[in-house]
């Protein structure tokens with residue numbers, strides 16, 4: 001059981017109806033959220049949705065306008081930043097340029113008055129954990145971007161905080177290094193048993209590293225769940241669209257019973273049938289089937305049953321991405337639907353080319369019916 005699936009589990013970090021205003025502007029809007037100990041938690045959302053403000057309140061750099069923040073059951077509103085067992089690592093790293101790697105890591109420990117021998121031991125441990133031993137005597141300008149990032153990380157965990165807040169920690173790294181570093185971050189978090197709360201723009205990164213993700217919009221959380229649940233069962237069109245690629249087929253609910261949902265649209269000839277039985281809507285309501293491109297089957301052959309879950313159109317564009325190809329199919333009503341096919345499949349089947357007439361079909365459990 002993950003703690004967030006266990007109703008008796010105690011939250012480690014709790015945002016309790018927190019609002020943050022800057023003048024008239026509401027940056028965080030009556031938000032409640034629980035994060036559990038040792039969780040790797042991501043805040044994801046478009047620029048300006050309030051992610052950084054949430055982190056800054058947890059670190060103590062900003063005060064909530066309303067509501068409370070609890071850490072391990074204690075209200076930390078009155079606790080200054082340096083007394084919170086919380087540290088924040090910034091995207092800019094903010095390393096001291098005149099100090100060596102060791103000096104940077106030791107800085108906070110010295111300020112805390114730690115004994116010299118203990119500092120040396122702790123610095124060595126941090127150098128080992130972040131694989132920085134060969135660079136201990138270098139200064140930041142003598143390091144690569146990835147090494148500087150690790151120094152910032154080593155420095156931010158040197159005091160052994162219970163919670164580490166990371167604001168776009170990998171934003172300055174190139175793609176390959178970023179992917180490697182994601183796994184290093186996960187290993188480090190496991191080894192130290194820390195709780196990580198990370199802010200990122202990069203949805204793939206959030207999917208890779210997180211136990212759970214909160215998708216935010218305009219200061220509110222729209223959905224909190226594991227990466228797989230967010231991807232497979234987004235709760236709204238906003239979430240479906242924000243995470244990964246998605247097709248929407250829109251219509252109105254025609255029937256809703258134990259057999260699932262039927263959606264009819266004036267624009268599409270078929271009836272959309274989904275096996276989902278928990279749709280919170282009534283017959284006649286607007287609905288969208290959200291379906292991921294890899295769940296959309298594409299074929300040159302007309303299927304036997306074209307009355308349900310079947311649309312046809314012409315191949316408008318083909319994106320070759322190495323491992324997969326993405327087919328953009330223009331339907332008769334002008335909408336473009338994407339279908340992703342692995343290139344392994346493409347090799348053994350009849351190749352589908354530009355302007356080909358194709359049929360797209362999907363199983364009843366392939367998509368999610370959304371009503372907002």
Ligand code: ATP
Nearest residue numbers: 022025027045046047048049050051052053054201
């Ligand atoms: P990004 O991904 O671009 O960093 P974000 O989701 O982290 O965005 P925040 O930095 O939390 O967003 O900002 C949320 C909103 O609050 C923004 O519209 C921002 O302009 C505003 N804001 C943040 N700090 C202040 C401040 N000190 N004074 C006024 N407005 C602020």
